Amino acid sequence: MDSKRGRRLQRLRIFSQVFFVWTFFYLLVKSGGAEVAHLPQTGLFFYLDPLFLWVNLLSGRFLHAFLLALIPLFLTLVLGRFFCGWVCPLGGLHQFFTWLGSRRSCKKTMVARGPLRLKYLLLIVLLVASLFASQLLGWLDPFSLLTRSVATVVLPGGNFLLQHALESGGQDSGWAGKAVRPLYEFSRRSLLTVTQRTFLQPAAIGLLFFGLLLLNLRRRRFFCNTLCPLGALYGFLARFSLLRLAVNEKCRKCNVCADHCTYSGSPYQDYLKSECVLCGNCLVDCPAAAIDFRFQLPGTGKRPALDLGRRRLLGAAGCGLVVAALPQVAVSRQAKAHPFIRPPGAVAEKEFLKKCIRCGACMQACPTNAVQPAVFQAGLEGLWTPLLLPASGYCEYECNRCTQVCPTHALASLTLEEKKQFKIGTAVINRSTCYTYADGYNCAVCEEHCPVPEKAIRLRAVEVQGFRGRLKKVDQVYVVPDLCIGCGICESVCPRTDAPAIRVGAEEEQRENPYG
Amino acid sequence: MKRRTFFRNGILVSSGLLMAPLARAQAKPSAAPLTAGQVVQVKGASPYEITKRAVAEIGGMGKIISRGDVVMVKPNIGWNRTVEQAACTNPEVLRAVIELAFAAGAKKVVVMDNTCHKAEDCYLRSGIEAMARKAGAELRFSDENRLVVHDFKGEVLGKWPVFRDHLEVDKFINVPILKHHGSSGLTMAMKNLYGILGGNRGKLHRDLGENIADAANGFRCHLVVIDAWRVLMRNGPVGGRLSDVELRQTVFASTHIMHADVAAAALFGRDAREVEFLQAAFARKMGEIDIARVPLKSLAI
Numbered sequence: 001m002d003s004k005r006g007r008r009l010q011r012l013r014i015f016s017q018v019f020f021v022w023t024f025f026y027l028l029v030k031s032g033g034a035e036v037a038h039l040p041q042t043g044l045f046f047y048l049d050p051l052f053l054w055v056n057l058l059s060g061r062f063l064h065a066f067l068l069a070l071i072p073l074f075l076t077l078v079l080g081r082f083f084c085g086w087v088c089p090l091g092g093l094h095q096f097f098t099w100l101g102s103r104r105s106c107k108k109t110m111v112a113r114g115p116l117r118l119k120y121l122l123l124i125v126l127l128v129a130s131l132f133a134s135q136l137l138g139w140l141d142p143f144s145l146l147t148r149s150v151a152t153v154v155l156p157g158g159n160f161l162l163q164h165a166l167e168s169g170g171q172d173s174g175w176a177g178k179a180v181r182p183l184y185e186f187s188r189r190s191l192l193t194v195t196q197r198t199f200l201q202p203a204a205i206g207l208l209f210f211g212l213l214l215l216n217l218r219r220r221r222f223f224c225n226t227l228c229p230l231g232a233l234y235g236f237l238a239r240f241s242l243l244r245l246a247v248n249e250k251c252r253k254c255n256v257c258a259d260h261c262t263y264s265g266s267p268y269q270d271y272l273k274s275e276c277v278l279c280g281n282c283l284v285d286c287p288a289a290a291i292d293f294r295f296q297l298p299g300t301g302k303r304p305a306l307d308l309g310r311r312r313l314l315g316a317a318g319c320g321l322v323v324a325a326l327p328q329v330a331v332s333r334q335a336k337a338h339p340f341i342r343p344p345g346a347v348a349e350k351e352f353l354k355k356c357i358r359c360g361a362c363m364q365a366c367p368t369n370a371v372q373p374a375v376f377q378a379g380l381e382g383l384w385t386p387l388l389l390p391a392s393g394y395c396e397y398e399c400n401r402c403t404q405v406c407p408t409h410a411l412a413s414l415t416l417e418e419k420k421q422f423k424i425g426t427a428v429i430n431r432s433t434c435y436t437y438a439d440g441y442n443c444a445v446c447e448e449h450c451p452v453p454e455k456a457i458r459l460r461a462v463e464v465q466g467f468r469g470r471l472k473k474v475d476q477v478y479v480v481p482d483l484c485i486g487c488g489i490c491e492s493v494c495p496r497t498d499a500p501a502i503r504v505g506a507e508e509e510q511r512e513n514p515y516g
Numbered sequence: 517m518k519r520r521t522f523f524r525n526g527i528l529v530s531s532g533l534l535m536a537p538l539a540r541a542q543a544k545p546s547a548a549p550l551t552a553g554q555v556v557q558v559k560g561a562s563p564y565e566i567t568k569r570a571v572a573e574i575g576g577m578g579k580i581i582s583r584g585d586v587v588m589v590k591p592n593i594g595w596n597r598t599v600e601q602a603a604c605t606n607p608e609v610l611r612a613v614i615e616l617a618f619a620a621g622a623k624k625v626v627v628m629d630n631t632c633h634k635a636e637d638c639y640l641r642s643g644i645e646a647m648a649r650k651a652g653a654e655l656r657f658s659d660e661n662r663l664v665v666h667d668f669k670g671e672v673l674g675k676w677p678v679f680r681d682h683l684e685v686d687k688f689i690n691v692p693i694l695k696h697h698g699s700s701g702l703t704m705a706m707k708n709l710y711g712i713l714g715g716n717r718g719k720l721h722r723d724l725g726e727n728i729a730d731a732a733n734g735f736r737c738h739l740v741v742i743d744a745w746r747v748l749m750r751n752g753p754v755g756g757r758l759s760d761v762e763l764r765q766t767v768f769a770s771t772h773i774m775h776a777d778v779a780a781a782a783l784f785g786r787d788a789r790e791v792e793f794l795q796a797a798f799a800r801k802m803g804e805i806d807i808a809r810v811p812l813k814s815l816a817i
Contacts, residue, residue, distance in 0.1 A: 450754070
């Protein structure tokens with residue numbers, strides 16, 4: 001293929017990547033703040049992910065949408081790792097950062113095998129662990145990683161920077177202020193969130209995400225070549241694919257094709273079918289039109305692929321057993337009390353940990369910023385699973401967005417009416433700190449906000465001894481546990497500034513009831 | 517409603533209606549500044565029409581707004597609830613007020629509230645966003661970066677952060693909805709002023725009545741229009757259950773915030789003397805607490 005046609009192919013590939021990155025961001029941004037009826041199908045990319053097809057097979061009722069993942073799986077058997085090079089939105093971002101730091105390869109040696117191999121071994125570890133109900137694929141899966149990072153770090157961070165820049169610019173009294181103020185008003189209306197969204201551990205999630213992006217400047221598509229479990233899965237299949245690159249007789253053996261190879265190999269010197277993502281860079285670079293796509297029937301010729309080594313595979317499987325067992329013998333697996341509540345629709349905890357892919361789609365969709373990525377509240381295994389954190393927000397009575405966007409139904413899909421009945425937990429009043437008990441003052445902010453029409457928080461007029469023993473009337477608040485749905489708005493609005501005097505805990509949560 | 521309360525309220529309201537002109541006549545020489553605040557109560561078939569009529573009856577918007585004024589219209593948009601659930605001001609009432617303000621020469625009309633539920637949801641679901649846009653008003657969200665400290669100079673409420681937007685306008689029109697409220701009993705115009713406050717407003721629920729009275733006493737409303745088209749009778753202020761809502765088809769207008777509240781309380785069936793914040797307002801000599809002494813004009817169209 002001559003470099004002109006190669007250039008055309010490369011441009012098509014870049015267009016495709018831009019398209020999928022854009023689609024991904026569009027769906028994700030749209031799912032925040034959208035009306036429930038107009039929620040976009042954010043699950044699309046997850047349904048295209050064979051790893052989650054696998055997770056879904058292992059975790060209870062099968063969701064047919066995941067059959068979509070068979071499409072890229074079969075296409076990979078024909079085309080090779082086209083998905084990594086042409087479709088994957090995280091891959092697209094990594095490609096962009098790789099391009100930012102692009103330099104020609106100086107060393108025209110064979111590509112180091114160790115880093116390439118790591119992702120396969122990681123995949124083995126995670127797959128073996130998943131067989132034993134320790135579902136950790138979501139930590140590294142590209143769609144989970146990207147959704148989680150964008151929802152909890154990139155979008156809120158961008159919101160803060162824009163708000164801050166425009167706001168401080170608008171305070172200027174000169175011409176700069178005049179220019180910026182309309183921009184600020186416009187952004188307030190249509191771009192910025194009314195209140196800044198905040199999340200748990202933005203530093204950890206953000207450093208991981210931006211760190212991975214920056215590593216592209218050192219090594220081309222670092223994450224995709226070294227860590228990505230989905231890339232590894234496609235790599236396994238790609239070695240059997242029909243399409244391959246081949247160097248023809250016009251080759252001058254100059255090895256220029258190594259200059260921009262995405263996996264730092266080269267079709268001439270070090271072609272690895274399992275690593276090639278069909279980016280087309282070599283086709284552009286080749287001065288002699290010596291590289292072609294060619295179909296290779298199964299069972300014919302050599303299929304250059306990464307040698308994984310039997311011992312390494314066995315070792316990885318062994319590591320997988322360890323990783324599988326560790327979370328299962330943690331005390332949190334047995335303790336009947338747990339210090340957190342989950343968003344509405346959450347299935348029973350054991351099943352939840354199996355089904356949840358830690359993607360954070362629910363965190364983006366939650367209008368009140370109540371859904372938060374767990375740190376260690378739910379055990380190490382529960383890292384980045386969604387918690388409902390009344391300290392941050394409350395579960396809006398008239399909303400079921402999170403149950404609609406969850407791609408795996410770890411938060412079961414609930415209608416608005418079902419959600420209004422779904423008991424997340426129960427509120428408990430701390431009588432040593434509640435104003436109406438401890439101080440004998442009227443307050444009732446929690447009662448005001450309680451969204452249950454019959455009021456799960458009520459007032460009881462009592463006489464208490466006030467200062468110097470004088471009797472005074474106080475409306476003391478109390479909870480009706482049977483009516484309380486655990487939405488947490490009471491905790492989030494309690495005016496106490498040391499710690500809320502009313503807390504929502506997992507007591508009586510509906511999901512633990514096997515008959516509920 | 518119990519029979520006894522029905523009779524009591526009936527007598528209260530009707531005696532109020534009968535004695536209103538009398539009270540005005542009596543009040544004139546003695547305590548003119550106290551009873552100057554006329555309240556007009558209009559009942560009718562359309563929330564839009566009765567609002568227009570009520571404002572016309574107290575002398576028209578032209579008396580309140582000067583040409584070129586920037587006007588803040590402050591409805592209650594506190595909750596993510598629909599019009600039918602009657603937790604937020606009726607958009608039709610709001611539309612009438614906005615249109616009247618523009619007709620009286622207002623340069624700009626701003627609509628905003630500091631909501632209890634998430635602001636975007638409240639603005640949208642209450643129908644107020646769509647209506648305010650249609651009527652040509654500017655819709656603003658409460659922006660925490662625009663808080664300034666305002667001194668209410670009250671007995672319990674002193675300096676407190678207030679959104680600058682409310683202080684920077686020429687005229688302030690308070691357009692609340694009448695509804696039940698758990699801790700304060702009722703919420704109307706005076707309580708609606710909590711929506712201009714920022715900060716930890718929950719703290720102001722200790723001595724709620726005193727704080728509400730101070731807020732109303734320390735901040736000037738040029739016009740009060742109370743929406744009592746649909747009235748949430750129980751489980752306020754958020755409500756949600758349609759069976760708690762009664763259709764009352766009424767609007768109040770006044771330039772006197774306390775009198776407007778006293779009159780609206782009477783419609784609700786509550787004697788103002790039993791409402792803590794109205795007692796506190798009375799103690800601050802803001803106006804009459806006895807409905808019989810409030811100059812109230814009531815008409816049906």
